[in-house]
Amino acid sequence: MKAFHEIRNYASNFMMWHSTYRNISFLAHWHNELEMIYAREGLSSITVNDDTYQMQPGDLVICNSGDIHYSDSAAPENSIDFLVFDPGLIDPQYRETAGPSNYIPAQKLADLKLAEPLSRLFFRLPQELKEREPYYQEIAAACLREFWYLLKRALPAQDAPQNGRRKLIDSFHQLLCYLDAHYTDPLSLESAAAQLGYSPSHFSKIFKKMAGINFVTYLSMLRVEQACAFIKKTEMRMVDISMTCGFGNLRTFNRTFKEITGYTPTQFKHLSDADSYTLTYYKRRSMEQTLAEGDSPTVINH
Amino acid sequence: MKAFHEIRNYASNFMMWHSTYRNISFLAHWHNELEMIYAREGLSSITVNDDTYQMQPGDLVICNSGDIHYSDSAAPENSIDFLVFDPGLIDPQYRETAGPSNYIPAQKLADLKLAEPLSRLFFRLPQELKEREPYYQEIAAACLREFWYLLKRALPAQDAPQNGRRKLIDSFHQLLCYLDAHYTDPLSLESAAAQLGYSPSHFSKIFKKMAGINFVTYLSMLRVEQACAFIKKTEMRMVDISMTCGFGNLRTFNRTFKEITGYTPTQFKHLSDADSYTLTYYKRRSMEQTLAEGDSPTVINH
Incomplete structure (x- = not known):
């Protein structure tokens, strides 16, 4: 990947x-x-x-x-x-x-x-x-x-994953590759599920199990990560970044970016901290524990 | 080799x-x-x-x-x-x-x-x-x-030996291979020198320099080593061992064997010490310091 x-x-x-x-x-x-x-x-x-x-x-x-x-x-x-x-x-x-x-x-x-x-x-x-x-x-x-x-x-080598699990891991590999290549396109949970040949509800459950967060959050984070790189390393306009990274419109971009990073895109651009991106979704989540319903991540074994 | x-x-x-x-x-x-x-x-x-x-x-x-x-x-x-x-x-x-x-x-x-x-x-x-x-x-x-x-x-790698020295080492490689293949044949210092294209006196000097002992002693030791293996591991008759190992006759075999090991072939056969062969030429030389003229080894830096 x-x-x-x-x-x-x-x-x-x-x-x-x-x-x-x-x-x-x-x-x-x-x-x-x-x-x-x-x-x-x-x-x-x-x-x-x-x-x-x-x-x-x-x-x-x-x-x-x-x-x-x-x-x-x-x-x-x-x-x-x-x-x-x-x-x-x-x-x-x-x-x-x-x-x-x-x-x-x-x-x-x-x-x-x-x-x-x-x-x-x-x-x-x-x-x-x-x-x-x-x-x-x-x-x-x-x-x-x-x-x-x-x-x-x-340590004797662990048994290779059983067939069913192996198949699930292989499917997930394919999906991650697909997302990696297409996350800037318009993508829905339904279209991703179809890629794996699963029903949307089954897909949703499996995705959470394998990635720890739900599909929409994962996709948003891929897009925000790419946007962060553009914001910090280029002089592209926010509206162009928004479109290039697959947010569809500036409004969705601003909202999602703030949700994930805790900053508006403009605030983020002017953060002096070289590690500003480490102040991301996860950290914010841990610090604030204020998670929006729906897009909220799965908290694993905590 | x-x-x-x-x-x-x-x-x-x-x-x-x-x-x-x-x-x-x-x-x-x-x-x-x-x-x-x-x-x-x-x-x-x-x-x-x-x-x-x-x-x-x-x-x-x-x-x-x-x-x-x-x-x-x-x-x-x-x-x-x-x-x-x-x-x-x-x-x-x-x-x-x-x-x-x-x-x-x-x-x-x-x-x-x-x-x-x-x-x-x-x-x-x-x-x-x-x-x-x-x-x-x-x-x-x-x-x-x-x-x-x-x-x-x-440690920076040592310079490769100079051309002249390299050539000497290569010649000596060939000679050792030749001796290894032919030590059971009748061999003289003159014929070995001819193999390297050297005069007998030059060859003699170089051999001592590279092997630490003179040519005749080296050849005798190769033969005695082989004879020791036959004596310990087979039921071959001494006279056959003597001929097989290139000593020419039993008298030379007995004399040389005793000089190198400190034992007659028959004494050696009945030595119970598994490491009897470590009681060889070198050890005897060190212990007794009684070296015959002519066949005496070169004592190096002692």
Whole structure:
């Protein structure tokens, strides 16, 4: 899925990427890369293929190739590390759809004698990727491989999702790709449901289950994310941004933008905070707990 | 070089081999595998491409693909680790003839902050190779790669040997291969010199420089090594062993065998010590310091 909110800047062809975020939330998405999510501080919430994990410091979540995942961790205060990498760094012939189990709590890592290697990995890799000393790619890949196989040794691979679930995940992949390509078009819940061959009510239920929020909110957030990028990085007129991003008219744009970000588009343009976009829907929701009926997100396991 | 004294048993296709030896000496040889020689205890002596290193605990010597090397460490008491591995475990496209510098003393490793990673490597690899837990090959290779590239980062690659020296090493490769294939034939110093296109006196000098011992001794040791294997593992008659191994007659066989091992062939056959062959030429030489003129080995840097 090439959603713009998921484009990473890899150094050359070496596809390993690390970042630490505070209080991050992101929309449900998937990619072929593997992802290790390591909780540093505070409490956070990560959902993978509709299983939600309440993470505590030292916990690890692994997203395998194709796993649909999202974060709902805007509050309370927390810090999470993300390590995303090409499966080829583990094995050029990597073909697994089910790797180590998705969620490994800190206590289990400690019992398996993996807490210290994991902590070392998340100390060394960011350093190697940042400093880019000679052979950092070889060294980072070797460190990663060592940990990965220690983990595989300690944890038998999770069973691949059952047929029904596999089919649901595959359908959802297709839908996310479709939305990613068409979110600026006029789209209705009915037309999206038709894409998957589901009835609108069944689709609605499944979407909430997989993405954590309802379809209309998800679509609005994709559109607002794109609008934010245009507002901050171009001199386009608001009315043009509104039309380009699929809002249909300026009035809907203004209303939706305010609902999602807490700001009018014009206020947002003049926010000096470089991280202004982190003051988004999720954060606002957590801070204000004032959710509009209808478009309100599903609060998962809270 | 496929001399029988260099045949290693690799587990399947995974070409990494480790062993710890006490007071080991071995004949000059070369192979395409890379080799890390790590001094554990006591003093030892390793020669690589005619540079001799007096090793102390914690020192590391690296033999690159094709480096001619031998050990002359029968005494005093010492213990050395050998790690031999296919260059493909470092990089499938490995083509280097000059890797990190051959000799890295313990103090330099400490200065480069590599002493602890090296010590960890030589703790973990033997364990992984011995226990063969799931994924031990991937884990061992990853550990090795990490250290290898840390070393390359810290130490600029040594210049490849100059043309003249390169040519000498290449000639010596050919000669060792030739001896390995023909040591059971009647061979004279003159015929071996002719193989390299050298005069006998020049050849004699170069052989001593590269192998640490003179040609006749080297040839005798190859023959005695083969004879020892026949004596211990077969019921062949001594006279047949003598002829098969290229000694020409039983009298020469008996005399040479005693000179090299300290035993007659019959005494040797009944030695109960499984390691009886470590009581060889080198050890005897070190213990007795009674060397016959003519066939006496060159004592290197002692």
